[in-house]
Amino acid sequence: MPCCGVLCQYETNKLVRIQSVKLGSLKWSLNGAILLFICIMLLWNRSYQEFDLVVSSVTTKVKGVAQTQLPGVGDVVWDVVDYSGPSQEKNSFFVVTNVLMTKNQKQGKCPEVPLKGRLCRTDKDCEKGGWDQQSHGIKTGSCVKFDVLRKTCEVSAWCPVETKRSPPRPALLAAAENFTVLIKNNIRFPAFNYIRRNILPNMNDAYLRSCQRTGDPLCPIFRLGDVVREAGEKFSEMAIEGGVIGILIKWDCNLDRLVQRCLPRYSFRRLDEKESNRTLYPGLNFRYAKYNAVNGVEERTLYKAFGIRFDVMVFGQAGKFSFIVLIIYIGSTLSYYALTTLMIDWLIGTRCYSADVGQNYSEKKVESVQDKQKCVLCVSYVDENNIRLVKRSQKNSLQDITPISVQSHKEDTRHLRACLLQPGVSVDQDHQPPLDHKPDPAPKSSPPAWCKCARCTPSSLPQEELCCRRSEGACIASSPLFQQLVLRRSLLEAVLLYRDPLSAPAGPGHTALRHCAYSQYISWRFGVPPSNSHPAIPSCCIGRVRGEYPSPDGKYSGFRPARMVSMQACANGDL
Numbered sequence: 001m002p003c004c005g006v007l008c009q010y011e012t013n014k015l016v017r018i019q020s021v022k023l024g025s026l027k028w029s030l031n032g033a034i035l036l037f038i039c040i041m042l043l044w045n046r047s048y049q050e051f052d053l054v055v056s057s058v059t060t061k062v063k064g065v066a067q068t069q070l071p072g073v074g075d076v077v078w079d080v081v082d083y084s085g086p087s088q089e090k091n092s093f094f095v096v097t098n099v100l101m102t103k104n105q106k107q108g109k110c111p112e113v114p115l116k117g118r119l120c121r122t123d124k125d126c127e128k129g130g131w132d133q134q135s136h137g138i139k140t141g142s143c144v145k146f147d148v149l150r151k152t153c154e155v156s157a158w159c160p161v162e163t164k165r166s167p168p169r170p171a172l173l174a175a176a177e178n179f180t181v182l183i184k185n186n187i188r189f190p191a192f193n194y195i196r197r198n199i200l201p202n203m204n205d206a207y208l209r210s211c212q213r214t215g216d217p218l219c220p221i222f223r224l225g226d227v228v229r230e231a232g233e234k235f236s237e238m239a240i241e242g243g244v245i246g247i248l249i250k251w252d253c254n255l256d257r258l259v260q261r262c263l264p265r266y267s268f269r270r271l272d273e274k275e276s277n278r279t280l281y282p283g284l285n286f287r288y289a290k291y292n293a294v295n296g297v298e299e300r301t302l303y304k305a306f307g308i309r310f311d312v313m314v315f316g317q318a319g320k321f322s323f324i325v326l327i328i329y330i331g332s333t334l335s336y337y338a339l340t341t342l343m344i345d346w347l348i349g350t351r352c353y354s355a356d357v358g359q360n361y362s363e364k365k366v367e368s369v370q371d372k373q374k375c376v377l378c379v380s381y382v383d384e385n386n387i388r389l390v391k392r393s394q395k396n397s398l399q400d401i402t403p404i405s406v407q408s409h410k411e412d413t414r415h416l417r418a419c420l421l422q423p424g425v426s427v428d429q430d431h432q433p434p435l436d437h438k439p440d441p442a443p444k445s446s447p448p449a450w451c452k453c454a455r456c457t458p459s460s461l462p463q464e465e466l467c468c469r470r471s472e473g474a475c476i477a478s479s480p481l482f483q484q485l486v487l488r489r490s491l492l493e494a495v496l497l498y499r500d501p502l503s504a505p506a507g508p509g510h511t512a513l514r515h516c517a518y519s520q521y522i523s524w525r526f527g528v529p530p531s532n533s534h535p536a537i538p539s540c541c542i543g544r545v546r547g548e549y550p551s552p553d554g555k556y557s558g559f560r561p562a563r564m565v566s567m568q569a570c571a572n573g574d575l
Contacts, residue, residue: 016365023344030340038333046254048326049319052191054251056314058091064179064224068172070101078173083307091312095179095224097239098171098306102162105289105300110159111146112136118152126153136161158300167285167306171239177225181310182208184220185249185264189318192255198264218263222247227310231268241283242306244271251316262318271311284309376404378533380525382468382476385409387526389533397465398536399450410528453477456539461558468538476525477544485524486541487548492516510549517545 042048066078083096112118115134120126120143128141137157146152155161185198198220203211211219213226228235231245246269253262272284284307289300348361375392388403448458452467453475459465468476476482485491492513496503522535529535546556 014365016361018348018361023348026347027340027344030343031337034336034339038336042329046319047329048321049254049256050191050322050325051317051319052189054314054316054318055188055190056249057186058312058314059184060093060310060312061182061184062093062095062179063181064176066173066175066179068099068175070099070172072103073101083173083176083179089309091314092309093181094307094309095176096305096307097173097176097242098167099173100162100164100167100304100306102160102164102302102304105158105160105302106297107156108159109140109154109156110161111144112139112152112155113161113163114146114150114152120151120153131155158302162302162304167240169240170236171306174236174239176239176308177223177228177235179224180221181224182221183247183249183312185312185314187251187314187316189253189255192318192320194253194255194262194318196251196253196262198249200263213266217266222266224308224310227268228308231270233270233274238270238274238308240306241285242308243274243284244309244311245269246271247310247312249312249314249316251314251318253316253318255318255320376533377463377536378526378529379403379466379536380409381470382525383470383473387530389530392463394462396462397450398463399466407530409526451539453540455543457543459539463536464539464542464558466536466538468540475540476538477540482541482544486517486520487545489513492520495520511551514545514549514551517549518542521545 062080062084064080064083066083068076068078070076078096084094112135118134123141123143126139126141126143128139130139131137135155137155140154140156142154143151144154183198186195187197188195198218199208200218203220208221211221213219213222225235227245227247228238233243233245248267248269250265250267251262252265254260255262273282285304287302287304289302291298291300293299377390377392377398379388379390379398381388385408386406387409389405389407390398390401390403392398393401445458447454447456448465450456450465450467452469452472455475455477456467493505496512496516497505518537521537521541522529526535
């Protein structure tokens, strides 16, 4: 029905089947390799599962006691309250490993530390009320002695100000290497409503007291020295200025019933720059103070604490079988089989396989369509075995146009057999022409410059400026075969009658015979012309045919490109 239009049509691709053991074996080998790769990736990446990201919470508990010798203080015992710092951040904990201490600080006035640019000579060098980022207090406007040789600005601050800047070596709390931390990690996968923790159900109190990571990678209790060592660092060196260590907990869970597995994997790495000479402010430190009152006056002890911060980072995913995800994966991987086609097409298209097979395959599979404004002509020379494809030009002679491609000649054996079956036809060069043969007409004027056979006539149209030869030599129109295969009247009448058995015998007009002669020449010299191209007949051959079968009024239509001549058009003289 006309109303269906495009809705009632179905289109499908055209396939070319090549009978070849080599190509068939290569095809199934490539398909098998692709199938094996798809299956391996399906199982390796669990592409049949739906995944959900982890939601996590972390709590830590550090244990350990150390005793240190502080200058001016003596032996000091450090417990978890002392070395854990004043506060802990989310999913992290801090352990003090080294200390700078300034004792008995009181509110008052004292000289500023004589750092670079802070020396003074007179009170004018000290602006009252001034301060900068490196100051310990507010300037009073006085320039006072700091020691025998140097004078600095006086400041209102906690006096005496902190003077030491480099941490002690070795670290005062190097014994923190033996401290332990218990990490409690609770996770949840919301999409599957699955809850888990790193302290597994089989881990009781007795297990937690005795487990060690050296023999049990699932033990949630970590020795700080082992954590730093597994991060590729040395605890005694890192403890001097401090740093940041990352404790990574990875959950890669398979929630399918047959292979259910959901266990944590721990790894460690350093997160800050460890080399002091590459950073402006190396390590990690902070300050805090302990206050007390002496004779009603408030005093404090200032601590500059260096230490290691441990950041616990949890990431991971859980997967569970999903039929929809599996179908999507299968559909997306089917495109991989196109690699087989691309590989074999490339192999056939190159000369690695066979030039003849590649040419035949290309013609069977690809159908070229030319733009109507572009006319591709095919030219055949008697002194060449190939057919040249050239683009039609309105300026340059057809004889001189550079070809866009050169193809092999395909013989039309049916035309040759039909001609040989005609009585009186022979391919012997010594065979005498029939009685109705007319001598070749001599050229009336000198041939044009593009002519190589000395029988072409000048033309005002560039597409008609074509000779039968590329180099100088005899003209094909003067050969006996041209008379027998192209001009013989009995042959042309038999061809016309074969095409249309009910047509009337050719009358005195020569139009049908002339155009049939053109068709015979095309079948003889071009065989099967390349698709989407128009055979061009040389000027000398056209003149020979027109001389044999002239137009009554002496007018001719000239060269009109046509792909092939239909039977009815040749019979009716419509070419």
